[in-house]
Amino acid sequence: MRMVHQRRRGTVKIPKITRRKFVQLAGASAAAVAASSLLATPARAADSLTGSPKRMGVLTDITRCIGCRSCEVACNKANELPPPQTPFSDTGVFDEERRTTVGAHTVVNRYQSSNGSGPVYRKAQCMHCNEPACVSACPVAAMVKTPEGPTIWDERLCMGCRYCMIACPFSIPTYEYESALSPRVLKCTMCYERVFKKGGSPACVEACPQGALLFGEREDLLWEGQSRIINNPETYVRHIYGEHEAGGTSWLYLSSDPFEDVGLPSLEETGYGQLTWDFLTAGTVATVLVPLALMGVYRFGMRRQRIAEEEALEALEALKEEALRTENEGGDGH
Ligand code: SF4
Ligand code: SF4
Ligand code: SF4
Numbered sequence: 001m002r003m004v005h006q007r008r009r010g011t012v013k014i015p016k017i018t019r020r021k022f023v024q025l026a027g028a029s030a031a032a033v034a035a036s037s038l039l040a041t042p043a044r045a046a047d048s049l050t051g052s053p054k055r056m057g058v059l060t061d062i063t064r065c066i067g068c069r070s071c072e073v074a075c076n077k078a079n080e081l082p083p084p085q086t087p088f089s090d091t092g093v094f095d096e097e098r099r100t101t102v103g104a105h106t107v108v109n110r111y112q113s114s115n116g117s118g119p120v121y122r123k124a125q126c127m128h129c130n131e132p133a134c135v136s137a138c139p140v141a142a143m144v145k146t147p148e149g150p151t152i153w154d155e156r157l158c159m160g161c162r163y164c165m166i167a168c169p170f171s172i173p174t175y176e177y178e179s180a181l182s183p184r185v186l187k188c189t190m191c192y193e194r195v196f197k198k199g200g201s202p203a204c205v206e207a208c209p210q211g212a213l214l215f216g217e218r219e220d221l222l223w224e225g226q227s228r229i230i231n232n233p234e235t236y237v238r239h240i241y242g243e244h245e246a247g248g249t250s251w252l253y254l255s256s257d258p259f260e261d262v263g264l265p266s267l268e269e270t271g272y273g274q275l276t277w278d279f280l281t282a283g284t285v286a287t288v289l290v291p292l293a294l295m296g297v298y299r300f301g302m303r304r305q306r307i308a309e310e311e312a313l314e315a316l317e318a319l320k321e322e323a324l325r326t327e328n329e330g331g332d333g334h
Contacts, residue, residue, distance in 0.1 A: 055149035057218040057242075057250035058190070058205060059225055060123055062262060063235060064212035067094065067108055067121035074207035075106045075125075078191055097263060100124060102174045105188040106204060111262045120255075122262045123204070123213070125188035126151060126172045127242060128250035137167035142185075149218065149250040150190035158185055169246055169267055190250070218250055225254050244269040 073088050075081075081103050086093055094110035101107075106125040113120045132151045135143045142157035143164050153164075153173075160183060165173045176183035191202040195215075200206070205213040214221060225240040241259045242249035245267040253264065260266055 052147040052149075053219070055147065055218050055250060056190070056196075056216065057128065057149055057221050057252060058202065059214040059216075059221040059240075059252045059254065061212050061214070061228070062120055062122050062253060062255040062257075064210045065108070065121040065123065066210055066212075067091075067110055067119070068209065069108050070207045070209060071123055071204035071213065072104065072106055072108060074203040075188070076104070078194065078203035079105055081105070094119075094121075100126075100172055100174060100187065102176050102178075102186050105186065109263055111257070114257050114261050117256070120257055120262060122253070122255075122264075124170075124263065125204075125251065126190075127170050127246070128188075128190055129246050130248035130250070131246070133167040133169060133246070134164035134173060137163040139163060146192065146196070148192075148196050150192045150196070152189050152192050153185055153187070155182075155184050160185075169265060218252075221252055225252060228254060246270075 069088050076084070076088075084103060094108075097109045098104075098107040106123055108121050108123045110119050110121050112118075128149055128151050129145075132143065132145050135141075135145050135151060137143075139161060140157050140159055142154050142159070143151065144154060145151050160175075162173075162175055162185070164185060165171075165175060173185050173187045175185055190196075191204075194200065195202055201215040202213075205215045214224065216224075222240060222243060225243075229236045229238055229240070235256055237255050237258060239259070240252050240254060241264055242252040245264075247270060253259065253262075255262055
């Protein structure tokens with residue numbers, strides 16, 4: 001198994017889950033056991049994950065982005081999301097790296113260029129992986145990889161287990177914790193309903209005043225990216241992020257800075273689908289930790305539930321990293 005880069009990871013902190021909390025959580029996890037039993041007969045939508053060779057995607061040229069956040073505004077409007085707590089015009093949001101949320105399916109973050117040319121900005125959203133780990137992990141096929149390219153989600157099927165959140169190597173899916181009745185998993189859909197049924201381009205692409213976002217067939221985007229790199233070798237890192245990472249993604253990036261310096265993880269070329277599935281269905285993880293993380297906390301109030309879930313999800317993330325590291329070391333040894 002070949003690595004694109006070494007997987008970037010700071011100190012992996014395994015959060016403390018006290019014995020008392022563990023017992024409390026596990027004791028409340030009857031529903032979780034029922035959910036985990038679904039793993040034995042998964043309705044996986046992972047059989048044709050790579051979709052059509054004509055699948056669509058978006059090429060983000062980070063060198064053209066000025067951090068205006070017009071894409072965020074357009075996404076907010078297209079998805080009929082509530083206005084953000086901090087106005088779109090407030091550049092204070094760049095002080096901390098942000099993740100996508102229930103109220104923001106895309107976020108633009110600011111990074112310092114390592115070549116001293118000042119700040120650079122990168123728009124983050126679902127990468128619409130060729131072999132999505134979220135799809136592979138979903139026990140009821142609520143996450144679907146469409147032949148056109150986007151990875152979408154069917155709320156009629158979703159049982160709220162949040163396996164997709166654990167599985168995603170880009171930490172993209174978010175969950176409506178505040179919705180007591182029918183919480184949803186939310187993320188960028190590449191504007192699937194509008195674009196792939198009515199035509200046009202994703203709202204963020206149409207809104208970008210810099211032409212930093214280009215929508216088209218993934219193969220054409222790769223050609224365009226290679227062309228820009230060849231014609232401007234002094235401008236770009238000689239790699240298109242997403243061409244191979246995690247088995248390839250429909251959302252691609254060009255950059256003048258190393259990709260890990262603009263918040264993109266160094267990932268294997270292998271798709272994460274099977275790897276994630278193997279991990280999630282492995283012994284202790286499937287029978288104890290996943291149920292604990294996902295459903296075994298309903299006894300608590302919403303806020304405490306969220307905190308407990310986040311701690312358990314962090315623990316799972318650390319275990320996943322450990323499993324990946326072990327597999328990599330095993331692969332390197334052959
Ligand atoms: S980035 Fe995450 S949520 Fe999006 S398709 Fe890939 S695995 Fe799924
Ligand atoms: S493709 Fe659509 S849903 Fe995704 S970030 Fe752009 S506007 Fe938002
Ligand atoms: S609209 Fe374009 S230039 Fe503005 S922040 Fe988004 S990607 Fe960057």
